[in-house]
Amino acid sequence: MRFKFVKEAATVVAIAASIPVFATAAVAAGSHGGGAEIGTPGAVSETTRTIEVKMYDNFYEPETIDIREGETIRFVIKNEGELVHEFNIGTATGHAAHQEEMMMMVEHGVLEADRINWNAAKKMQASMGHGAHDDPNSTLLEPGQSGEVVWTFPEHATLEFACNVPGHYDAGMMGEINLTH
Amino acid sequence: MKSLMSPRAKLLGAALAFALSAAAPAWAETYNLTVDRIEIDTGDFTKTGIGFNGASPGPVLRFKEGEDVTIKVKNNLPEATSIHWHGLILPYQQDGVPMISYDGIAPGETFTYKFPIVQNGTYWFHSHSGFQEPDGAYGSIIIDAKGREPYRYDREYVIQLTDAHPHSGDRIMRNLKMMPDYYNRKQRTLFDFLDDAQDKGLDAALADRRAWGEMRMMPTDIEDLQGFTALMNGKGPDQNWTGLFKPGERVRLRFINSSAMTYFDVRIPGLKMTVVQADGNNVQPVTVDEFRIAVAETYDVIVRPKEDKAFTVFAESMGRTAFARGTLAPREGMVADVPALRNDPLLTMADMGMAHEGMDHSGMSGAEHSMPNGKTMSGAMKHGDMAGGHSMEKGMSMEGMDHSAHGGMKMEQADPFYAPGSGLAPAAANGGKFLSYADLKAQKPRYEDREATREIELRLTGNMERYIWSIDGIKYADADPIRLQFGERVRFKFINETMMSHPMHLHGMWSIIDNGNGARDPIKHVVSVAPGTTVYMETEVDAEGQWAFHCHLSYHADSGMFRKVVVEGGPGDKQAALTPESGK
Numbered sequence: 001m002r003f004k005f006v007k008e009a010a011t012v013v014a015i016a017a018s019i020p021v022f023a024t025a026a027v028a029a030g031s032h033g034g035g036a037e038i039g040t041p042g043a044v045s046e047t048t049r050t051i052e053v054k055m056y057d058n059f060y061e062p063e064t065i066d067i068r069e070g071e072t073i074r075f076v077i078k079n080e081g082e083l084v085h086e087f088n089i090g091t092a093t094g095h096a097a098h099q100e101e102m103m104m105m106v107e108h109g110v111l112e113a114d115r116i117n118w119n120a121a122k123k124m125q126a127s128m129g130h131g132a133h134d135d136p137n138s139t140l141l142e143p144g145q146s147g148e149v150v151w152t153f154p155e156h157a158t159l160e161f162a163c164n165v166p167g168h169y170d171a172g173m174m175g176e177i178n179l180t181h
Numbered sequence: 182m183k184s185l186m187s188p189r190a191k192l193l194g195a196a197l198a199f200a201l202s203a204a205a206p207a208w209a210e211t212y213n214l215t216v217d218r219i220e221i222d223t224g225d226f227t228k229t230g231i232g233f234n235g236a237s238p239g240p241v242l243r244f245k246e247g248e249d250v251t252i253k254v255k256n257n258l259p260e261a262t263s264i265h266w267h268g269l270i271l272p273y274q275q276d277g278v279p280m281i282s283y284d285g286i287a288p289g290e291t292f293t294y295k296f297p298i299v300q301n302g303t304y305w306f307h308s309h310s311g312f313q314e315p316d317g318a319y320g321s322i323i324i325d326a327k328g329r330e331p332y333r334y335d336r337e338y339v340i341q342l343t344d345a346h347p348h349s350g351d352r353i354m355r356n357l358k359m360m361p362d363y364y365n366r367k368q369r370t371l372f373d374f375l376d377d378a379q380d381k382g383l384d385a386a387l388a389d390r391r392a393w394g395e396m397r398m399m400p401t402d403i404e405d406l407q408g409f410t411a412l413m414n415g416k417g418p419d420q421n422w423t424g425l426f427k428p429g430e431r432v433r434l435r436f437i438n439s440s441a442m443t444y445f446d447v448r449i450p451g452l453k454m455t456v457v458q459a460d461g462n463n464v465q466p467v468t469v470d471e472f473r474i475a476v477a478e479t480y481d482v483i484v485r486p487k488e489d490k491a492f493t494v495f496a497e498s499m500g501r502t503a504f505a506r507g508t509l510a511p512r513e514g515m516v517a518d519v520p521a522l523r524n525d526p527l528l529t530m531a532d533m534g535m536a537h538e539g540m541d542h543s544g545m546s547g548a549e550h551s552m553p554n555g556k557t558m559s560g561a562m563k564h565g566d567m568a569g570g571h572s573m574e575k576g577m578s579m580e581g582m583d584h585s586a587h588g589g590m591k592m593e594q595a596d597p598f599y600a601p602g603s604g605l606a607p608a609a610a611n612g613g614k615f616l617s618y619a620d621l622k623a624q625k626p627r628y629e630d631r632e633a634t635r636e637i638e639l640r641l642t643g644n645m646e647r648y649i650w651s652i653d654g655i656k657y658a659d660a661d662p663i664r665l666q667f668g669e670r671v672r673f674k675f676i677n678e679t680m681m682s683h684p685m686h687l688h689g690m691w692s693i694i695d696n697g698n699g700a701r702d703p704i705k706h707v708v709s710v711a712p713g714t715t716v717y718m719e720t721e722v723d724a725e726g727q728w729a730f731h732c733h734l735s736y737h738a739d740s741g742m743f744r745k746v747v748v749e750g751g752p753g754d755k756q757a758a759l760t761p762e763s764g765k
Contacts, residue, residue, distance in 0.1 A: 057624060058331045058466065082625070083465070113465060113622060113701060167466030170455035171483060172333025172431060
């Protein structure tokens with residue numbers, strides 16, 4: 001049995017906002033949400049272009065992305081697969097750390113194969129300080145859902161976009177972000 | 182969806198050249214195979230065995246999903262032969278089992294197989310006549326997918342394991358019938374008993390010995406057959422099969438266990454493996470440090486070696502008597518450390534279907550406990566309700582748990598496919614994650630999830646004294662076929678009343694293991710049932726004809742752990758009747 005939502009991106013954001021957020025790490029350094037080394041959340045008004053990303057089981061289209069340093073990009077992501085997938089911008093090290101967090105989400109019943117259990121997410125957020133998965137550098141989507149990430153890229157960084165659902169990165173669901181001058 | 186083609190195809194071509202032992206791959210739509218007597222050299226011994234196209238293992242047959250294949254098989258042996266395409270869905274007359282699918286292939290004769298390829302993934306093929314497969318008659322099959330696979334890799338290798346023995350299969354069967362522990366080198370000695378007495382106390386050691394003695398079994402009986410040399414792609418450990426990689430590449434390793442009798446625990450020290458396929462069916466990727474591959478199973482993993490160094494591919498036999506070894510390296514000639522064999526596991530009473538913690542054995546002799554069918558086993562007890570096989574709760578839900586008191590959380594969970602307290606339950610050598618059947622979830626279900634229409638119970642049984650292995654206490658020659666109706670969904674309940682693991686293989690139809698994942702239960706063709714456990718699997722009966730169904734341990738299948746499955750009521754039944762059975 002599967003829930004098949006077709007939610008607007010705005011609705012996704014609204015749900016994320018309605019979950020009590022104990023971690024305000026929107027612009028904090030580290031794997032949650034940003035830091036100069038991976039870039040910063042961007043303003044929609046400053047975007048230079050829009051890039052569409054499609055998520056399938058278990059891979060992205062396109063497989064790599066070319067971006068100029070300092071650009072602000074609006075990513076429109078659609079999950080065309082049958083499983084839950086993530087689109088996350090960060091370094092390989094950051095992704096590895098995030099994979100452990102996602103594993104905990106699976107263990108807490110938040111992340112099922114083909115849906116996200118928002119009730120379990122609320123409980124996990126309340127007891128552990130994370131689990132709601134509402135960082136600005138990523139979006140976690142159920143099958144059929146769409147999401148957006150608006151991001152301003154830094155200079156000189158080795159970045160990847162990746163899905164950190166357990167096993168997906170290792171199976172190849174990641175791609176290089178080629179930053180050029 | 183786009184599919185990756187040219188750059189990969191070149192790499193695959195080069196990779197396959199390394200993956201093959203001798204013969205060239207068959208790329209054409211008509212494939213030609215010969216079955217020949219060959220010399221086998223394991224590095225430890227040589228013997229005359231059987232090969233395909235002059236080699237063992239035989240070639241890697243590469244098919245395309247959606248094509249129709251024609252395979253011509255010429256028998257150059259002085260005896261009849263056959264080839265069964267393990268894991269392939271095809272018309273029953275093409276399945277290659279003598280007396281069930283066809284009459285076999287006579288000496289000098291050429292048989293032409295023709296069937297459509299309706300699946301993709303890693304499979305294998307082998308003789309289904311006598312003990313030709315243990316004597317070397319096995320090869321591999323790679324079927325390329327029509328669409329895009331749910332994982333990426335830059336090159337691939339087949340890693341096919343076997344347990345080559347200096348004795349011929351016929352000789353081994355004769356010896357086992359004469360003396361079932363003929364090949365069991367690890368008899369427990371007086372010194373082992375004295376060690377036990379020191380560890381557990383004299384009473385407990387004596388009671389343990391008596392309990393095992395009354396059952397006429399040795400606690401070392403994990404492997405019936407010891408004294409073999411484990412081969413990886415036809416090479417012994419010293420011959421060191423090597424696969425090359427460029428650091429940073431993703432490499433797909435297609436593991437196939439083509440042994441007669443041996444389960445292997447596989448690891449690559451220094452590299453994690455991401456399991457993406459089991460028995461030819463894609464699973465949701467799960468990253469592990471080690472996995473156990475039962476006889477006749479396949480597992481496809483993706484590894485990503487980033488360092489410019491060699492890695493040892495290590496396959497340790499489950500009874501820890503031997504290992505297969507190969508190397509993944511950036512250049513030829515590089516080797517990595519080869520681990521030592523770990524200590525051999527000992528079966529416990531739990532593996533006999535009993536949990537005996539704290540029980541007084543001294544008063545237990547005699548027919549105190551009766552089995553469900555009225556038989557009694559002296560000294561033995563069978564609990565009707567065995568953990569290890571019942572439908573489980575979906576995943577591990579931790580909602581509502583109080584987290585205030587803990588730092589990091591590590592989910593240690595005993596493998597539910599082994600009896601609680603089992604001596605056989607595996608653990609990763611590096612303390613990391615060991616794959617369990619519980620971790621397998623279908624990437625894409627093949628069938629609608631529905632309730633089974635009926636349940637069939639099959640007790641896996643054996644009389645170790647006479648080396649007779651059977652189902653429900655009845656060996657194949659004395660058994661009626663299992664009759665299934667086309668269109669039903671049968672739930673098979675395997676109850677293992679023996680102390681060995683049995684890899685149960687149903688031909689022609691898929692085995693969907695119930696591991697609590699509902700619609701995403703994994704789809705396999707071999708279901709391994711550990712001692713003292715009950716395992717459920719379901720089959721959508723959608724292939725008419727008659728099919729073999731047996732334990733894939735070669736000497737068990739031959740001694741009676743085998744059944745014919747007849748599927749009735751299919752579309753073909755309206756036409757000419759099936760060939761009348763000739764004595765089974």
